[in-house]
Amino acid sequence: xxxINGNEIAQHIIEELKVKVSNIHGPKPCVVFIxxxxxxxxxxxxxxxxxxxxxxxxxxxxxxxxxNITQDQLLNEVEKxxxxxxxxxxxxxxxxxxxxxxxxxxxxxxxxxxxxxFNALNLGKLCQEQNDxxxxxxxxxxxxxxxxxxxxxxxxxxxxxxxxLIVGKPTGMLFLQxxxxxNATVTFCHSRTVDLQSYTQRADILVAAIGRxxxxxxxxxxxxxxxxxxxxxxxxxxSRKSGFRLIGDVHFExxxxxxxxxxxxxxxxxxxxxxxxxxNTLQAFQKSQ
Ligand code: GUN
Numbered sequence: 001x002x003x004i005n006g007n008e009i010a011q012h013i014i015e016e017l018k019v020k021v022s023n024i025h026g027p028k029p030c031v032v033f034i035x036x037x038x039x040x041x042x043x044x045x046x047x048x049x050x051x052x053x054x055x056x057x058x059x060x061x062x063x064x065x066x067x068n069i070t071q072d073q074l075l076n077e078v079e080k081x082x083x084x085x086x087x088x089x090x091x092x093x094x095x096x097x098x099x100x101x102x103x104x105x106x107x108x109x110x111x112x113x114x115x116x117x118f119n120a121l122n123l124g125k126l127c128q129e130q131n132d133x134x135x136x137x138x139x140x141x142x143x144x145x146x147x148x149x150x151x152x153x154x155x156x157x158x159x160x161x162x163x164x165l166i167v168g169k170p171t172g173m174l175f176l177q178x179x180x181x182x183n184a185t186v187t188f189c190h191s192r193t194v195d196l197q198s199y200t201q202r203a204d205i206l207v208a209a210i211g212r213x214x215x216x217x218x219x220x221x222x223x224x225x226x227x228x229x230x231x232x233x234x235x236x237x238x239s240r241k242s243g244f245r246l247i248g249d250v251h252f253e254x255x256x257x258x259x260x261x262x263x264x265x266x267x268x269x270x271x272x273x274x275x276x277x278x279x280n281t282l283q284a285f286q287k288s289q
Contacts, residue, residue, distance in 0.1 A: 001110070001256050002266070004145055004228075010183045012269035014056060022223050029285035030059040031115060031277075033090035036074065036100070037067035040094045041234060047053070049091070052274050058281055061087075070247070071100045072198045075108055079085045082110040086232040088288050089115035089281040094166060103165075112287060115280040118165060122173040126173050132287075134280050139271025142207065142228055151205070151226050151261060154183040159203035161216070163190045167209040167230050208249035219255030226261040230269050 021028060031053060033046050046062060065077060067094035071287040074096075081090045090113045094101050106118035113123050116219030135143075146153060162168035169189065175184040189199050191210075200206055200220040208216050209230035212240040221227060231249025248265030256262050263269055 001259055002261050003150075003256075004149055004261050004268060006141075006145065006263060006271045009145060009148055009209050009274040010141075012051065013275040013279065016033060017056045017058075017275075017282060020282060023250060024285075027086065028057055028059050028187050030061070030083075030086055030243040031058060031091060031281045031282050031284075032087050033062045034063065034065065034074075034081070034090070034092045035121040036065045036093070036096055038068060039095070042095075046093055049274055049277060052278060053281070056278055058278060065192045066096055067109060069070070069097075069100075071104065074100060074105060078108055082108075082113065084155070087113065088285040089113055089277075091277065093254050094118075094252050106165075113284055115277055115284055117170065123165075123170065126170060129177050134283070135174070135276075136166060136170045137273045137276040137280065138167050138209075138230060138269060139174050140276040140280075141269055142171055142230070143174045143181050144276065145228070145263065145269070145272060146205070146226075149261060151181070151203065153181045154206035156200055157187065158205045158207065159189060159199050159202070159205045160209065161189050161196075162207075162209035162211075162230075163188055164209065168207075171207055171209070207229075210249050213247040214248055214249070214251040216250040216255060218251065221258050223256050223258050224260045225258065227263070228256055228269060229258045229265050231265060232270060 027258040035042055035046050050060050081087050090109050092105050107120050109119055111119050111121040114134050118139040122134045160168050160172045172186045172188055174187050189196055189200050197220050199238055203225055205226045207228045227250055229248035229250040233247045234244045235247050239244040246266050
């Protein structure tokens with residue numbers, strides 16, 4: 001079993017980005033984070049993104065909006081950033097309050113500034129295998145891990161647990177693309193899948209993105225599989241200073257002995273998401289020049 005160290009690989013990417021950003025003369029890349037409400041996980045994720053941007057020399061600005069903002073008001077705020085030429089990337093942190101339709105917000109982020117890759121145009125380009133698309137950060141991070149660890153994908157069976165817009169669907173599309181890392185046979189499983197285990201047991205690469213702590217148990221995994229755990233579940237833990245700890249969607253103790261490669265939580269996919277966001281921001285800046 002080999003642990004895939006996402007912290008180390010993400011840091012490597014960040015160091016590469018630092019060099020590239022330091023070579024930019026004049027105004028630096030700038031990303032705007034829009035956070036609606038005070039969801040503790042979103043507060044923490046956005047803070048991490050701000051810190052990482054600062055460490056690279058990417059400028060960032062955080063716009064905090066009230067939980068009860070209307071959809072139209074939020075669209076208006078997004079449009080202001082679309083129009084601001086000093087802004088290269090825009091990220092609207094999900095999840096949004098239930099009275100707002102995320103899809104409508106994502107589709108109104110300028111495709112040129114859509115560093116999250118959730119806009120219909122960028123998702124469509126991903127399906128068309130157009131390489132100028134912004135690829136959502138978590139799927140891009142997963143693929144980067146597979147690529148850097150040289151894990152074979154051609155002809156392999158990739159099973160994706162979860163069909164979200166943010167992770168499941170785009171990750172599947174990336175494994176399906178022609179070339180490496182791609183050319184895989186992809187199965188999507190979700191809450192209505194019948195006999196889930198019969199699929200997961202045949203996975204050469206299993207991606208768990210369902211948001212259920214320790215859902216994937218040892219008996220669900222094939223010997224020698226690669227297991228990518230995208231879950232970040234906050235479990236109350238009074239013994240910790242923070243009052244919680246993070247648990248993945250994979251039962252690590254049961255699954256790790258069977259896996260050839262496995263990502264830990266924390267320190268696997270999470271840091272990669274942030275690194276890919278920074279990479280997308282630099283790409284947005286370069287395209288704007
Ligand atoms: N919520 C969970 N992951 C993400 C992400 O990658 N981008 C945004 N905007 N929100 C998220």
